[in-house]
Amino acid sequence: MKTTLLSILLISACLNTYQAKAQLKSGFHYKILKQPKHGSSLALKYATVTKPKTGATTRTDEDRVLHSKKLRADVKPQGDTLMIDFWGITSNPDPAQNCATCVKAADLLGDHPDATGTKTYYYYTTVGKRKQLNTAVSYVSIPYAATEIGAATVPFKYRFGNTSKIVSNQLLSDISAGLYIGRKWGRTRFYADKERNHNSAAFTIGFMLSPTIISIDSTNTRNEVKTKSDEMGITTALATMYSYRDISFGLFFGADHPVTGRSGRWVYANKPWIGFGLGYKLSMLGGGKD
Structure with missing residues (x-):
């Protein structure tokens, strides 16, 4: 079954996390x-x-x-x-x-x-099999926990400024992508027909780490830098995700940390931001099954 994310309200590739397929006892x-x-x-x-x-x-x-x-x-x-x-x-x-x-x-x-x-x-x-049309379909719901390791992308970021308005709030649609590791808790419904087995509601909390490019110039350094340049930084974020069947919503709390050159003069250096996204898995696309 191939996975595709539906772009909703200009949100694309928002929750691209992959659960480790090997269901090891450690994970x-x-x-x-x-x-x-x-x-x-x-x-x-x-x-x-x-x-x-x-x-x-x-x-x-x-x-x-x-x-x-x-x-x-x-x-x-x-x-x-x-x-x-x-x-x-x-x-x-x-x-x-x-x-x-x-x-x-x-x-x-x-x-x-x-x-x-x-x-x-x-x-x-x-799992009980349904023997009459007027009988409800039986299933067994069992809770699970899983370790997820993969990639996560954040399509929208809202940066916080300060109360003096010297540094203003900022909304960005730049996509940040990085390594993600987290712990997921949910429930699986098992049916007599295993083709109907599925995970229902699930909650995930994890940590995201990725390199980032910080573009600095006079406008975002209080005129301390006169020429524009691209510097390297590190993004760290706490990720929380809620999913139900094929719909996922993610909320990220993070900060961008300067690493090279004059990036330390950036007005948003180490300041917190909030990222969010909404995703949908279209199982009818691709036609195949895992």
Whole structure:
């Protein structure tokens, strides 16, 4: 699925961030909650699949509950089944030590071969399939957290002057682009038809760093510089973003810091600015899917 940003109110390329595709345990995880947002418990199952060297394969399922408010896990859809790979836990808080149906540190996972065959253990839950037209489509909503590393662009900047009006406020439409790293929190809705799976509302906070060109002349240096020149600077910014499905809104708080030559005489040196943008992902363009 190719991504295109719709220009809205002269805002272009405003939120060009790319989430790291590798959902590594260090950067991406879901949170399996004891009490999900919709108020009902997640129906966890613990499966034991027995594959003897001779004879038929059998499977037994046991109900499981969490001993803590939440546990981190990787979630992989397989049809209407969500395979849940919990991250490692080293201890069970009381009173879970004696809880027969709790998820515990000593639970077996994966393949365990022996002389008679192989036993495979895993956790899962299922998403209900709609069986009648008048039945609402079922889904499981699971919160996640992810680390994002990529590029971010700020199309609009509003610079603050001072109360004496010696330095006036300034609105710029210059696009600033730079390296972005942030942390994103949101929710994923899983359906029985995995083609319908999608992220819903999400909030991101991060940090942006980029080189910038500072053009100085007599008008923006209080006449201290007579000839125009382009100097190098560094832009730093705090980025906050809110997205819902395909719509994203970003708000950036930053400053431009002079580095070379006479850029230190620039009247907006190290002064704060606010940047903003609005983006839309047109999934119907390009026609393909990831």
